[in-house]
Amino acid sequence: MDERSVYKSIGREENLTGISRRVAQISVSAIKQMPVLARNVPDAVSLGQGIPSFGTPAFITEAVCEALARDERIGKYSLQPGLPDLKIEIARYLKRKKGVDADPDRELFVSCGAMEALAAGIATVVERGDEVLIPTPNYASHIEQILFAEGTPVYVPLLEEQGWRLDVDGFRKSVSKKTKAIIVCNPMNPTGAVFSRKDVLEIAQLALEKDLFVIADEAYDFLVYDNQEYLSFASIPEVKDRLIGTYSFSKMYCMTGWRVGFMYASSRIIDQVLKVHDAFAICAPTISQYAALAALRATNGKDGEGDRFIENLVHALDTRRKLACSRLDSLEALFSYQIPKGAYYVFPRIIGTPLNSMDFALKLLYEAQVISIPGNGFGPSGEGHIRFSFGGTEDEINTAFDRIHEWARINL
Numbered sequence: 001m002d003e004r005s006v007y008k009s010i011g012r013e014e015n016l017t018g019i020s021r022r023v024a025q026i027s028v029s030a031i032k033q034m035p036v037l038a039r040n041v042p043d044a045v046s047l048g049q050g051i052p053s054f055g056t057p058a059f060i061t062e063a064v065c066e067a068l069a070r071d072e073r074i075g076k077y078s079l080q081p082g083l084p085d086l087k088i089e090i091a092r093y094l095k096r097k098k099g100v101d102a103d104p105d106r107e108l109f110v111s112c113g114a115m116e117a118l119a120a121g122i123a124t125v126v127e128r129g130d131e132v133l134i135p136t137p138n139y140a141s142h143i144e145q146i147l148f149a150e151g152t153p154v155y156v157p158l159l160e161e162q163g164w165r166l167d168v169d170g171f172r173k174s175v176s177k178k179t180k181a182i183i184v185c186n187p188m189n190p191t192g193a194v195f196s197r198k199d200v201l202e203i204a205q206l207a208l209e210k211d212l213f214v215i216a217d218e219a220y221d222f223l224v225y226d227n228q229e230y231l232s233f234a235s236i237p238e239v240k241d242r243l244i245g246t247y248s249f250s251k252m253y254c255m256t257g258w259r260v261g262f263m264y265a266s267s268r269i270i271d272q273v274l275k276v277h278d279a280f281a282i283c284a285p286t287i288s289q290y291a292a293l294a295a296l297r298a299t300n301g302k303d304g305e306g307d308r309f310i311e312n313l314v315h316a317l318d319t320r321r322k323l324a325c326s327r328l329d330s331l332e333a334l335f336s337y338q339i340p341k342g343a344y345y346v347f348p349r350i351i352g353t354p355l356n357s358m359d360f361a362l363k364l365l366y367e368a369q370v371i372s373i374p375g376n377g378f379g380p381s382g383e384g385h386i387r388f389s390f391g392g393t394e395d396e397i398n399t400a401f402d403r404i405h406e407w408a409r410i411n412l
């Protein structure tokens, strides 16, 4: 059984009769499958899916309730590229955060989460046989999105011992005549790496030299620790014509269920991506666009309620990061790990058992009642690792690590 069919086998039996090759070859990512399996494990505690424990803040939900009471447009389709007022606020946000002058009318579209923006962007530029360079390990859905577009993912291993650094030379050596794009997720899921300014600029340079698109997944761009410098691809004017930048409200405002994000790209690209958006979604949920508008209106880059919320969120997640790291330190016979610098994931190497990542994750689930995500769901060099999210509460993190400790004491 190959790696991909392992994932299929933990879901429902598949009957692929009549199913297109395009769809038959892709899978639901392990990130989503493990919580589904865990439904049958009473009292399981999660270090699995990347959902922060906090609810959507009141300054967003109250604005939506008010709009529901007085504005019937909230229950209707919005304009297909998104609410014009929201796009104006997004452009202001991009200017403030990244120094970008985005034309709200032509260079932005509001998507059903960053996920739809990524899928639509990849489908727009990648076609059958095109190669797309991605780091490995990497966010699992990028792999499925490339395959869905009938492209070929070409994996470039990250440099684990250098804090999961980008191997720019490896990227350069992997370019072929068929290479169409590079996908970079920064800050990174699943490793928690934040790529250096130098490496980001070198990837941008490579894209320019080799005429490649840069697909930047920057869903965690607000979540960087230890004052680490962060360079967004959107802030590099030279790549603008080849950039597909995707962003999310999910993590920054604890809005994972609202399904709203956006894309920043040149008008040439946005015009094409909107065809895909129309075919798959028509528009992002209008109610969620109202929520995103309230979120950005409360965020002014200084002392707005949104700014305070984000600051507290980053602070709380930093505390949880330190807690998760200290718990990992006391499991040094089982794991070795690189300290995460961004997002809310850590991706330890499993050193204390010969189990592969899937078997290990299943044992943690069924024997320790801890949900985790096996590393082999994140591309070839994910094997031998496990992804833990520290988005949960400190209590959840402590309970999960207590259980792993106990499991290791009995089994190793």
Ligand SMILES: Cc1ncc(COP(=O)(O)O)c(C=O)c1O
Binding pocket: 050, 112, 113, 114, 115, 116, 139, 185, 188, 189, 217, 219, 247, 248, 249, 250, 256, 259, 260, 261
């Ligand atoms: C790296 C990365 N990109 C994109 C997404 C999807 O974001 P959204 O909820 O905005 O679709 C996630 C969600 O976990 C993610 O981790």
